Structure formats: C-alpha cells, structure tokens
Amino acid sequence: MAALFLLILYCLAGFAVVRAFWPAPMRWSPADPIRLALSLPVGMALASLVFYFCYPSVMAAAVFVAAGAIIAAIAVIRARNAAPDRPAISMPPPSSWLRWSFVLALAATICMYLLIIYRWPRGDWDAWCIWNLRATFLFHGRDIFDPTYANYFWSHPDYPLLLSGSIALLWKVNGEIALWGPWLLHFLILLTALAVPMTVLRQLRGEAVALIAGLILLTARPLVAIAASLYSDVLFASIFAAATAALTLANSDDPIDANLVRLAGFLTGMAAWTKNEGLLFVCVLTAVLVVAIRLPIRKRISAAFHFLAAAAPFLAVLAHYKRHMPVDPEIAAASGHFFSAILDAGRYKAVLTGYLAEAIRFPGIVLPSFAVLALWRLWGDFHWRGLRGLPIASLAVAIQHAGYAAVYLITPNDIAWHIGSSLTRLLLQTWPAIVLGICLIGNKQQRSD
Amino acid sequence: MSLPRPKAAFLVTVCSLACAGFSLLWTIRAFRWNPVDPLPEHNARFAELRAALPQGQVFGYIDEPHGSAEKEAAKFRYYATAYGFAPVFIERSVEHRYLIGNFVTSPSPGYFEKLGLRVQRDFGRGVFLLENPKFH
Numbered sequence: 386m387a388a389l390f391l392l393i394l395y396c397l398a399g400f401a402v403v404r405a406f407w408p409a410p411m412r413w414s415p416a417d418p419i420r421l422a423l424s425l426p427v428g429m430a431l432a433s434l435v436f437y438f439c440y441p442s443v444m445a446a447a448v449f450v451a452a453g454a455i456i457a458a459i460a461v462i463r464a465r466n467a468a469p470d471r472p473a474i475s476m477p478p479p480s481s482w483l484r485w486s487f488v489l490a491l492a493a494t495i496c497m498y499l500l501i502i503y504r505w506p507r508g509d510w511d512a513w514c515i516w517n518l519r520a521t522f523l524f525h526g527r528d529i530f531d532p533t534y535a536n537y538f539w540s541h542p543d544y545p546l547l548l549s550g551s552i553a554l555l556w557k558v559n560g561e562i563a564l565w566g567p568w569l570l571h572f573l574i575l576l577t578a579l580a581v582p583m584t585v586l587r588q589l590r591g592e593a594v595a596l597i598a599g600l601i602l603l604t605a606r607p608l609v610a611i612a613a614s615l616y617s618d619v620l621f622a623s624i625f626a627a628a629t630a631a632l633t634l635a636n637s638d639d640p641i642d643a644n645l646v647r648l649a650g651f652l653t654g655m656a657a658w659t660k661n662e663g664l665l666f667v668c669v670l671t672a673v674l675v676v677a678i679r680l681p682i683r684k685r686i687s688a689a690f691h692f693l694a695a696a697a698p699f700l701a702v703l704a705h706y707k708r709h710m711p712v713d714p715e716i717a718a719a720s721g722h723f724f725s726a727i728l729d730a731g732r733y734k735a736v737l738t739g740y741l742a743e744a745i746r747f748p749g750i751v752l753p754s755f756a757v758l759a760l761w762r763l764w765g766d767f768h769w770r771g772l773r774g775l776p777i778a779s780l781a782v783a784i785q786h787a788g789y790a791a792v793y794l795i796t797p798n799d800i801a802w803h804i805g806s807s808l809t810r811l812l813l814q815t816w817p818a819i820v821l822g823i824c825l826i827g828n829k830q831q832r833s834d
Numbered sequence: 835m836s837l838p839r840p841k842a843a844f845l846v847t848v849c850s851l852a853c854a855g856f857s858l859l860w861t862i863r864a865f866r867w868n869p870v871d872p873l874p875e876h877n878a879r880f881a882e883l884r885a886a887l888p889q890g891q892v893f894g895y896i897d898e899p900h901g902s903a904e905k906e907a908a909k910f911r912y913y914a915t916a917y918g919f920a921p922v923f924i925e926r927s928v929e930h931r932y933l934i935g936n937f938v939t940s941p942s943p944g945y946f947e948k949l950g951l952r953v954q955r956d957f958g959r960g961v962f963l964l965e966n967p968k969f970h
Binding site for chain 1 (some may be wrong): 927
C-alpha cells in the first residue's frame with residue numbers, strides 16, 4: 386500500500402517539477418494534460434536522484450517527499466505571475482467511431498500487456514539480468530560502487546540508475562521485493578509513451594489527430610511487447626518524445642517560450658540518466674536546438690546555454706556515477722579496432738541492410754508510411770506552414786539514428802548479431818517521436834506554428 | 835480548417851485496429867511457441883543451498899564444460915543463478931573459497947578433485963556447494 390502511495394507521489398512530484406519549469410496559473414490549464422503526461426517519468430527521475438544522494442539511507446523516501454513539497458511550493462510561487470497557457474486548437478470533436486476505435490485498440494494493448502506479464506512475470510533477459518538485478522542490489526543496500534560489479538560486466542553495471550533506482554525505492558517503501566512494482570510501473574510508462582505525443586497533438590492539431598496518432602502508436606507491437614518485457618526502452622522512448630515535444634512546443638510559440646526550452650533540457654538530462662543512449666541524445670537535441678529553433682543566431686546560443694543548464698544536474702550526477710563504475714569492456718574493445726572498422730565497406734552494407742530489414746519487419750512501420758500518405762494526400766489541406774513543427778522531431782530522430790548507425794559500425798560484437806538483437810529496441814526508442822513528427826505534418830494551422 | 839477527411843481517417847483507423855487485433859493474436863499464439871518463465875524452476879533447485887550458504891559476499895561458480903552450441907543455455911543458467919542469489923555476488927571463477935556448482939548432467943566421478951575442488955555438499959539435481967582448499 387505504501388509503495389502504491391509512493392507511485393502516486395512520483396506523479397504528483399513530477400507534475401510539480403513540470404509546473405515549476407513551465408508555469409501556468411493555479412487553476413487547471415489547457416496544457417495541463419501535457420504536464421500530467423510528463424509527470425511519471427519526471428517524478429521517477431527526481432526519486433532516483435534523491436535515492437542516489439541518500440543511498441543507502443532508509444530516509445530516501447522522506448527526503449523525496451520533502452523535495453517534492455519544496456518544488457511544489459516553487460511551482461505555486463511561479464504560478465502567481467504565470468501567463469495563461471494558450472488554449473488548445475479549436476476543432477470540432479472527433480467522431481465517436483474514432484474514439485471507440487482507439488478504446489478498442491487500447492483494450493487490445495492492455496490485454497497483450499497482461500498476457501505477456503502473466504506468462505513471463507520477471508520480464509525478458511535484460512529486465513532480470515540488468516535492470517531488476519541492479520534494483521535488487523540497491524534494495525539490499527549493497528555498496529553502490531562495489532568494485533565486484535566489474536565481474537558482472539554482462540549486466541552493464543555502468544548503466545544509469547533512473548529506472549533501477551526508482552524501482553528499488555518502491556521496494557524499499559514496500560519493505561520487500563515485489564514483482565508487481567515493475568509491472569505497474571512499466572504499465573504506467575507504456576501509457577506515458579502514448580500520452581505524451583497524444584496530448585501534444587491534441588494541443589497543436591486537435592483531438593482527432595491525437596486519436597489517430599494513438600492508433601498509429603499502438604500498431605507497433607514492440608511498444609507493448611518491450612514494455613511488458615520490463616525493459617527501459619519504452620521509458621526512454623517517452624522521455625525522448627517528451628523532450629522533443631517540449632522543444633516543438635517552444636518553437637511553436639511566438640516569441641519562443643524559454644520555460645519550455647529549459648524543460649526540454651531537463652527532460653534531455655533525464656534521458657541521459659535513463660540509458661547510455663541518452664548521452665547521445667543530449668548532443669543531438671542541443672544540435673537540433675541550435676540548428677532548427679526560430680531565433681537569431683546569438684539567441685540560439687543563449688537558448689542552448691539555458692537548455693544545457695537545465696540538463697546539468699543529471700549530467701553532473703551521471704559523471705559522478707560513471708567515474709566510479711567500471712568501464713564497459715565493449716567500449717575499450719570498440720576503440721581498439723575503430724579505424725579498421727570505419728574503413729570496412731562491408732560493415733556499412735551490414736548496417737544499411739539491417740536498417741532496411743528492420744524498417745520492414747518493425748510491426749507498424751508499413752502502416753504509418755501508408756498513414757502519412759493518407760494524411761498528406763487525403764487529409765485536410767496540406768500547407769507548408771505545417772512543416773514548421775516537423776524539423777525538431779524529424780531532425781532529432783534522424784541524427785539519433787545516425788549516431789546509432791555509427792555505433793553499429795564500430796561495434797566489437799558480431800555486427801549482424803548486434804543489429805539483430807537491438808535495432809528493434811532502438812527504433813522503438815524513437816517511435817513516439819516519429820509518430821509525433823508524422824502527425825505534425827499537414828493541416829493549415831489557425832495558430833502560428 | 836478542414837476536419838480529417840473521413841475516408842483517410844477511416845482507412846488509417848481500420849488498418850490500426852487490424853494491427854492491434856493481429857498483435858493480440860500473435861501474443862496469444864506466442865504462448866504456444868515459447869516456454870513458460872524458466873527462472874522459477876531453475877532457481878527453485880537452489881532453495882536448499884541458499885539457506886545453507888556460508889557467510890560471504892562473493893562466491894565462485896562452476897558448471898559443466900560446454901561447446902559453442904550450449905553457450906547460450908549455459909549463459910542463461912549462470913545469469914539466472916546470479917539473479918537468484920542477489921545481493922550475493924556469484925563470479926564465474928574457481929578462485930574463491932566457496933563455489934556454487936550448477937550442472938545439468940551429473941559430473942563424472944573425480945571431476946571436482948581433478949580441478950582441485952572439494953565437494954562440501956551435494957544438494958541433488960546438479961547443485962553443489964564446493965570448496966577450493968587453496969583459499970582455506
């Protein structure tokens with residue numbers, strides 16, 4: 386029961402953090418559904434940070450509550466002078482069959498999630514031999530920097546602690562390790578991955594587009610399969626989409642909303658504290674900000690400074706953590722054959738064919754391509770102004786995948802095995818952002834985005 | 835501003851629902867293809883050993899020699915053992931005073947002695963607590 390209460394506190398504290406960054410008047414505001422959608426991962430990030438600083442003290446939960454209360458007070462103070470949110474775009478309500486179709490697809494997804502969890506309650510390999518194994522060590526108060534972790538290189542002990550830390554804190558409050566903790570957490574994360582793009586699209590494009598986006602998202606079987614495998618990729622995907630969406634929203638405001646730029650920075654820092662791919666994402670989104678935001682060049686640099694300053698707390702903690710953890714032997718092995726790998730044409734071919742094969746195999750990828758055509762050709766009046774929202778999401782996804790492709794090129798593992806065992810998850814990490822980008826195309830806008 | 839045209843929206847929705855239905859069917863069918871969660875059965879073999887484990891933070895681990903065909907299965911057994919014994923560390927090495935032996939088939943007589951190890955206790959079902967006298 387206490388753990389359930391803590392889970393609710395994750396959401397409340399997360400909501401307070403988002404409102405502290407991106408304030409609005411005290412009453413319920415038009416953009417609050419977006420803030421609510423961001424609340425769970427943000428709350429988890431705050432909890433894992435507190436847990437890291439307090440570790441192994443049992444007081445972590447109390448400190449988390451205190452930190453949440455202070456941040457809520459800051460949010461209230463900021464709310465006093467906050468300008469109201471711009472209202473969501475005015476559109477006639479979607480037809481009821483569209484709503485019911487979404488409800489049906491969501492029900493099928495929930496059934497899938499429950500079936501997979503029922504069959505494999507400890508999740509797939511990476512869940513129990515990486516994330517939940519680490520959470521178990523943390524739950525038992527094992528030294529966080531124990532050098533013995535080096536012998537568990539297969540468990541990637543250098544992976545950041547957002548997920549494992551927030552699960553361990555749940556278990557601490559629960560008093561024992563309980564499998565239902567990760568089940569519930571990952572289910573809510575799955576809903577977050579849906580809610581982030583949907584709430585942003587509801588704000589910018591109306592409810593009908595948001596529902597269509599939800600349907601397209603749910604067509605990708607890996608979304609629910611990997612969420613139910615209790616992996617961290619869906620969490621990373623929702624944070625990736627959230628940071629991209631915050632920057633897209635900032636870019637859609639005139640003048641640019643600096644609060645949203647800072648929120649995007651904070652979310653990007655969270656991504657780095659979730660998975661190693663997040664470090665790449667920090668570089669990617671900073672570059673996208675500098676290149677694509679609608680500001681004079683000098684102001685772009687200033688915006689990038691604000692962005693990175695908001696990401697800094699997570700990057701500092703990550704630097705401290707990584708400094709004490711053993712370096713992944715794969716990194717050392719990759720640097721050993723770097724030059725021979727990048728000069729090998731066969732590796733480029735392997736990466737390219739791997740991506741093409743996965744793009745066909747990734748369930749749902751064919752459908753969205755078809756959906757784009759349908760949206761573009763048949764759906765409303767396409768207008769070039771609709772593309773303004775696109776560059777942030779599409780650039781972020783494209784550069785992130787260029788980075789992944791570069792890692793595949795220099796991987797010390799068998800390249801075919803490496804691509805085969807991870808590319809679905811890497812595509813999934815960007816899936817909600819891809820759908821967000823797709824659905825921002827087209828439609829004349831009443832607003833200046 | 836025009837609403838999504840019914841034809842396109844309908845097309846996308848029908849395809850999405852078909853995908854969702856297909857995914858659900860795929861999940862149900864996957865029940866037949868894939869084995870049940872093998873972790874509980876694997877780790878249940880160690881229940882007695884876990885209770886009898888001597889004081890310590892790090893233990894060694896040994897299993898039967900395996901060819902490349904059994905590499906993945908052996909890897910699974912080691913990872914599952916490490917998961918089952920957490921927060922105690924299980925290192926795949928004989929360079930520890932106490933070791934956990936995890937065998938699918940019974941080791942041949944004298945197998946441990948050849949490696950310089952002593953059997954502390956045989957728990958059955960291929961599970962052993964071993965001792966390396968070098969660290970006595």
